C-alpha cells in the first residue's frame with residue numbers, strides 16, 4: 001500500500017482583499033509524509049501555520065503551490081488540485097477531520113449527528129446508531145443527551161460529540177485539530193486510548209495538541225512547523 005499521506009512543497013499565503021490585496025505568506029515548501037499507524041504532531045509557536053496546514057490538507061484552504069497526495073482506495077489523489085466532487089469523495093471514504101468545534105445542525109439528534117458519516121457511506125441507520133451509542137458511552141456522554149441536538153451542550157460535551165463523529169468511520173487518514181482542548185482528565189485519557197487504537201488499525205494521524213501530556217502519549221514524531229515559515233526563510 002502507498003504511504004497514506006504525502007505532502008510535497010506546499011506553500012500558502014493569504015491575500016487580504018480589504019487591505020489593498022496585501023499578501024501574507026504563511027508557510028512555504030511544506031514537505032512531509034505520514035505512514036500508516038503513525039501519529040505525527042504539528043508543533044511550533046502560536047500563529048506559525050499549524051491549523052492552516054490541516055485546513056489545506058482537508059481541502060478547506062486553497063494552496064498556492066505543491067501537492068497533497070492521499071491514497072484513496074488505492075488511487076493517489078492530489079487534494080491541492082482535485083475538483084470539489086473528488087475532495088468530497090475522499091472525505092467520505094478516506095480522509096477524516098476532527099475540528100476543535102462542532103458545527104451543529106439544528107434539530108438533528110446527537111446520535112444521528114455521530115452516526116451520519118457512517119450512514120453517508122451506506123451503513124444501515126440502525127447499525128450506524130449502535131456504533132454511535134457505543135462511542136458516546138465510551139466518551140461518557142450522558143445517555144439522556146443522546147436524543148437531543150448538541151447545540152446547547154457544554155464545550156466539552158460538544159467536543160466529545162465531535163470526536164465520536166470523527167472516529168466512527170475507519171478512514172485511513174485522520175486530521176485532529178486540538179481534539180482534547182476542552183476535555184477533563186478522564187475523557188482526555190479516553191481519547192488517547194482511541195488514538196492509540198487507530199494507530200493499531202494502521203490509520204495515519206496528523207494532529208495539533210497543545211496539551212503536552214497528551215502530545216507525549218500519542219506522538220511518534222513532532223514536526224516543527226517553524227521550519228516552513230517564510231519569515232525564517234527570509235531571515
Ligand SMILES: Nc1ncnc2c1ncn2[C@@H]1O[C@H](COP(=O)(O)OP(=O)(O)OP(=O)(O)O)[C@@H](O)[C@H]1O
Nearest residue numbers: 014015024026044045046047048049050051052053
Ligand atoms: N483565513 C485567514 N485569513 C487571513 N489570515 C489567516 C487566515 N487563517 C490564518 N491566518 C493567519 O495565518 C497565520 C497562521 O495561522 P494558524 O491558525 O494556521 O496558526 P497556528 O499555528 O495554528 O496558531 P495557534 O497555535 O495559535 O492556533 C496567522 O498569522 C493567522 O493570522
